[in-house]
Amino acid sequence: EDQVTQSPEALRLQEGESSSLNCSYTVSGLRGLFWYRQDPGKGPEFLFTLYSAGEEKEKERLKATLTKKESFLHITAPKPEDSATYLCAASGAGSYQLTFGKGTKLSVIP
Amino acid sequence: DVKVTQSSRYLVKRTGEKVFLECVQDMDHENMFWYRQDPGLGLRLIYFSYDVKMKEKGDIPEGYSVSREKKERFSLILESASTNQTSMYLCASSLYPTYDRGLVKNIQYFGAGTRLSVL
Numbered sequence: 001e002d003q004v005t006q007s008p009e010a011l012r013l014q015e016g017e018s019s020s021l022n023c024s025y026t027v028s029g030l031r032g033l034f035w036y037r038q039d040p041g042k043g044p045e046f047l048f049t050l051y052s053a054g055e056e057k058e059k060e061r062l063k064a065t066l067t068k069k070e071s072f073l074h075i076t077a078p079k080p081e082d083s084a085t086y087l088c089a090a091s092g093a094g095s096y097q098l099t100f101g102k103g104t105k106l107s108v109i110p
Numbered sequence: 111d112v113k114v115t116q117s118s119r120y121l122v123k124r125t126g127e128k129v130f131l132e133c134v135q136d137m138d139h140e141n142m143f144w145y146r147q148d149p150g151l152g153l154r155l156i157y158f159s160y161d162v163k164m165k166e167k168g169d170i171p172e173g174y175s176v177s178r179e180k181k182e183r184f185s186l187i188l189e190s191a192s193t194n195q196t197s198m199y200l201c202a203s204s205l206y207p208t209y210d211r212g213l214v215k216n217i218q219y220f221g222a223g224t225r226l227s228v229l
Contacts, residue, residue, distance in 0.1 A: 042222055087152075
């Protein structure tokens with residue numbers, strides 16, 4: 001059974017304090033690793049897809065990386081508007097479905 | 111931009127009522143999905159559809175049914191609403207997975223969600 005585990009569950013950062021969110025996955029034949037951002041009361045918003053170990057993608061203060069067992073979402077010099085829940089999901093071989101982690105709730109304090 | 115529209119942001123229903131949640135996407139996507147999201151449990155797949163009139167059960171289909179009569183519209187039906195179905199319901203759509211050198215292109219795009227309260 002495919003599994004995706006995110007840590008920590010919650011993270012509080014001071015504005016400008018860089019950190020990383022972790023996503024560990026156990027997926028048969030990984031076809032894609034996805035990161036989403038979700039604001040309170042809204043649907044998840046797509047951020048990145050990573051396909052192979054060693055791949056990196058960046059968007060503003062966010063950088064996502066992928067190894068054979070984990071993905072990291074690095075947040076550099078975060079701002080309060082980066083506060084949200086970040087979801088990780090994985091797609092396995094031969095599946096239409098994504099397996100989601102439970103998310104990391106990030107709070108950036110001014 | 112992909113647009114997935116859910117008919118209601120908030121809904122309050124009584125126990126035993128039949129409830130319809132509607133979802134429409136404008137990107138000609140083949141796949142559509144219904145999830146529910148609860149604190150501490152994350153997103154759980156209820157049903158998905160990979161074509162008109164086709165459906166597959168997800169992880170938690172009990173108490174729900176779906177309908178997909180047109181490609182752009184996917185409906186979630188609670189036949190007899192119960193209090194344990196109080197939740198945030200999210201609809202998503204994606205293209206049919208295409209494989210390019212082993213990489214899957216099946217980004218799911220989500221609607222804004224419907225927060226359903228069953229009293």
